[in-house]
Amino acid sequence: MTASARLLIVGPQGSGKGTQGVRIAESYGIPVVSTGDIFRANIKEGTPLGQQVTAILDKGDLVSDELTSEIVRDRLSQEDAANGFLLDGYPRNVAQVAHLEEFLAGRGESLDAVIVLDVPREESMSRLGLRAAEQGRSDDTDEAIAHRLDIYEKETAPIVEVYGPKGIVDRIDGVGSLDEITERISAALAARGLRLAASA
Numbered sequence: 001m002t003a004s005a006r007l008l009i010v011g012p013q014g015s016g017k018g019t020q021g022v023r024i025a026e027s028y029g030i031p032v033v034s035t036g037d038i039f040r041a042n043i044k045e046g047t048p049l050g051q052q053v054t055a056i057l058d059k060g061d062l063v064s065d066e067l068t069s070e071i072v073r074d075r076l077s078q079e080d081a082a083n084g085f086l087l088d089g090y091p092r093n094v095a096q097v098a099h100l101e102e103f104l105a106g107r108g109e110s111l112d113a114v115i116v117l118d119v120p121r122e123e124s125m126s127r128l129g130l131r132a133a134e135q136g137r138s139d140d141t142d143e144a145i146a147h148r149l150d151i152y153e154k155e156t157a158p159i160v161e162v163y164g165p166k167g168i169v170d171r172i173d174g175v176g177s178l179d180e181i182t183e184r185i186s187a188a189l190a191a192r193g194l195r196l197a198a199s200a
Contacts, residue, residue, distance in 0.1 A: 005030055005084040005194045006109060008091075010160060011117030012152045013145070014124035014131070015174045016181065020117065021088040023182050024189070027196050030084040033075050035068055035092075042071075068092075069099035076103070084112075093155045097162050113192055114163045115185055117174035124149055 005028045011017040025032045042050030072090050091097045132140030170188040
């Protein structure tokens with residue numbers, strides 16, 4: 001039996017949402033739908049979509065909300081996402097929220113929960129700085145990290161305000177060990193009556 005859970009995980013860079021997203025999705029038997037992963041897979045395979053995205057990124061532009069939403073709609077229409085999914089990196093602004101809501105409403109569905117990993121800015125900066133040093137990522141300068149966090153606070157954080165009145169937002173303390181944070185998320189989802197997959 002696969003559990004039914006339609007989830008969105010949100011958090012600033014360095015919050016650990018990628019790691020936590022994979023853990024939660026596995027426990028519910030649902031796929032992680034990450035726009036970054038979809039873009040990278042299409043670019044690697046040289047698909048028409050990948051070529052389109054590459055051309056946009058090569059110019060230093062961001063992929064448009066319309067194209068991003070089209071890509072996510074296509075992914076959510078695949079069979080493995082029929083009983084649920086965990087969205088990571090989408091929607092990243094209020095316009096994309098409208099696209100997602102319209103798509104789900106057309107299928108008679110809605111999100112069950114929005115998981116927000118709360119991590120202080122200093123903690124995000126520290127984690128990203130550490131990762132840059134470990135991985136030798138020269139693009140992860142303090143200025144670049146600060147800029148990405150600014151974009152998150154300006155564009156992505158407001159989507160939580162859109163979902164707040166729906167009563168589906170769970171704010172999770174994102175500071176602690178991986179297991180502690182996973183436990184907090186699991187407890188919040190269990191409190192909503194979301195059942196784990198039988199095998200989990």
